[in-house]
Amino acid sequence: xxxxxxxxxxxxxxxxxxxxxxxxxxxxxxxxxxxxxxxxxxxxxxxxxxxxxxxxxxxxxxxxxxxxxxxxxxxxxxxxxxxxxxxxxxxxxxxxxxxxxxxxxxxxxxxxxxxxxxxxxxxxxxxxxxxxxxxxxxxxxxxxxxxxxxxxxxxxxxxxxxxxxxxxxxxxxxxxxxxxxxxxxxxxxxxxxxxxxxxxxxxxxxxxxxxxxxxxxxxxxxxxxxxxxxxxxxxxxxxxxxxxxxxxxxxxxxxxxxxxxxxxxxxxxxxxxxxxxxxxxxxxxxxxxxxxxxxxxxxxxxxxx
Amino acid sequence: xxxxxxxxxxxxxxxxxxxxxxxxxxxxxxxxxxxxxxxxxxxxxxxxxxxxxxxxxxxxxxxxxxxxxxxxxxxxxxxxxxxxxxxxxxxxxxxxxxxxxxxxxxxxxxxxxxxxxxxxxxxxxxxxxxxxxxxxxxxxxxxxxxxxxxxxxxxxxxxxxxxxxxxxxxxxxxxxxxxxxxxxxxxxxxx
Ligand code: SF4
Ligand code: SF4
Numbered sequence: 016x017x018x019x020x021x022x023x024x025x026x027x028x029x030x031x032x033x034x035x036x037x038x039x040x041x042x043x044x045x046x047x048x049x050x051x052x053x054x055x056x057x058x059x060x061x062x063x064x065x066x067x068x069x070x071x072x073x074x075x076x077x078x079x080x081x082x083x084x085x086x087x088x089x090x091x092x093x094x095x096x097x098x099x100x101x102x103x104x105x106x107x108x109x110x111x112x113x114x115x116x117x118x119x120x121x122x123x124x125x126x127x128x129x130x131x132x133x134x135x136x137x138x139x140x141x142x143x144x145x146x147x148x149x150x151x152x153x154x155x156x157x158x159x160x161x162x163x164x165x166x167x168x169x170x171x172x173x174x175x176x177x178x179x180x181x182x183x184x185x186x187x188x189x190x191x192x193x194x195x196x197x198x199x200x201x202x203x204x205x206x207x208x209x210x211x212x213x214x215x216x217x218x219x220x221x222x223x224x225x226x227x228x229x230x231x232x233x234x235x236x237x238x239x240x241x242x243x244x245x246x247x248x249x250x251x252x253x254x255x256x257x258x259x260x261x262x263x264x265x266x267x268x269x270x271x272x273x274x275x276x277x278x279x280x281x282x283x284x285x286x287x288x289x290x291x292x293x294x295x296x297x298x299x300x301x302x303x304x305x306x307x308x309x310x311x312x313x314x315x316x317x318x319x320x
Numbered sequence: 321x322x323x324x325x326x327x328x329x330x331x332x333x334x335x336x337x338x339x340x341x342x343x344x345x346x347x348x349x350x351x352x353x354x355x356x357x358x359x360x361x362x363x364x365x366x367x368x369x370x371x372x373x374x375x376x377x378x379x380x381x382x383x384x385x386x387x388x389x390x391x392x393x394x395x396x397x398x399x400x401x402x403x404x405x406x407x408x409x410x411x412x413x414x415x416x417x418x419x420x421x422x423x424x425x426x427x428x429x430x431x432x433x434x435x436x437x438x439x440x441x442x443x444x445x446x447x448x449x450x451x452x453x454x455x456x457x458x459x460x461x462x463x464x465x466x467x468x469x470x471x472x473x474x475x476x477x478x479x480x481x482x483x484x485x486x487x488x489x490x491x492x493x494x495x496x497x498x499x500x501x502x503x504x505x506x507x508x509x510x511x
Contacts, residue, residue: 033447033448033449033450034450036447037448037449037450037451037480037484038450038451038474038479038480040478040479040480041479062446062492062494063447064442064446064447064492064494064495065442065446065447065448065495067439067442068438068448069393069394069435070434070435070436070438070439071439071442072394072409072413073389073392073394073409073412073413073416073435074413074416074417074420074435074439075413075417075502075506076340076413076414076417077502077505077506078439078498078499078502079413081498081501081502082442082495082498085494085495085498119342125505128501128505129498129501129502129505130498131497131501175393175395175396175397176394176395176396179395179396179397179399179400180396180399180400180407181400182399182400182405182407183396189396189397189400190400213397214359215359215393215395215397217359217360217393218393218394218395219393219434220360220391220393220431222434222454222457222458222466223428223430223431223433223434223457224391224430224431225466227360227362227391231359260467260470289479291477291478292474292477292478292479293477293479294470294473294474294477294479
């Protein structure tokens, strides 16, 4: 097993971002577990910092670009040319900073003076979803599936930052994206089409304008329920938290990370994927669908040979 | 057209926002696709189209007090649907920078407070401590028990750790320095 894994392994730098070591541990845990299973050797960037998120983007262009540039400089000093970012906001911000500096020499100069350095090499920035979908590939994922998610009705929710604006993220489609649909289909899930794939959840207004976020998330969760979904599947921890906390007063529709579903299909236990850390527990739904227990290890030895 | 006339001082404002944001607002057709797509537009938050109209008409004070750019979550929906590819969140940043530089009182104090506390946390420790920022916000807005029940539940399930609240930030000198230098340069860039 071990040798087989090494032979195919891809090394990539990993930028988890603040939420994944704060309120979104389930996303971090499941991302790391799934990358391990998919033979992606994640190397966390040493001393990475916050990208400034929406507060820096809103208030101070130089600071915002500089915080991203600081992390790009760290990434440029690592052996891998690829940088994987699970958080769509961090992904878009770092990518955008790279583009903005390439287009605007004056900005580039101010930023480099602010961070006191420039990258040793430019890195290729990927969202984790994009990397798994495009680089690892659906066939390779499919080959490793040992527990197809048959009978699980899911609605894929992409949110904004991963796909919008397309000019910046260059990923999938801003209105009708399909990559997450395709991935979930490859896992054997029953993927339901709907119109809310990229409707905004209200993002960073969760605390300061809670009523706006409740209005936006309310519509999304209502539609998902009307579609009789067993779960909403997301690629963003901000969407996850908003839909779970602000979608309904007493919500009961699980909101899961795509990495958790990959993990389940690859035979990992719900617990190891952080399924027990959710505010809306997916455990009753998972048990009802036959995913409550860990699959015995012995049965998956031959898979992926 | 109105936007091409007006006194030089009125035009100076729109020119400056266009330059800072890199968005050619003179191209705007006032079609309203942006506001129609904007998740935060409402009866009281009138949305990007009207904000652009204010900018082009040289209504500086009104534009710098417009809640739209405070609410803007940079979702990017408008940028994708706009027939002339105007990206509104770049305009939001330009207005926010100008409002701050000119000491305009934030028209949305709660959003402003959250953003300030968030960045304070990053400045202190290099990374944001979400829980601390949330607690600080709830206390400052005199709503200390907001989201207490879900918060406790998450803690019990091990999704968040009480350590996040208690532990002091480990300073990241490189990041603190970036903040300092960006502060020093304020006014330098964007002028
Ligand atoms: S969509 Fe574009 S052209 Fe139409 S009103 Fe908005 S900014 Fe102007
Ligand atoms: S980027 Fe801002 S202005 Fe544009 S649609 Fe989103 S919230 Fe509205």
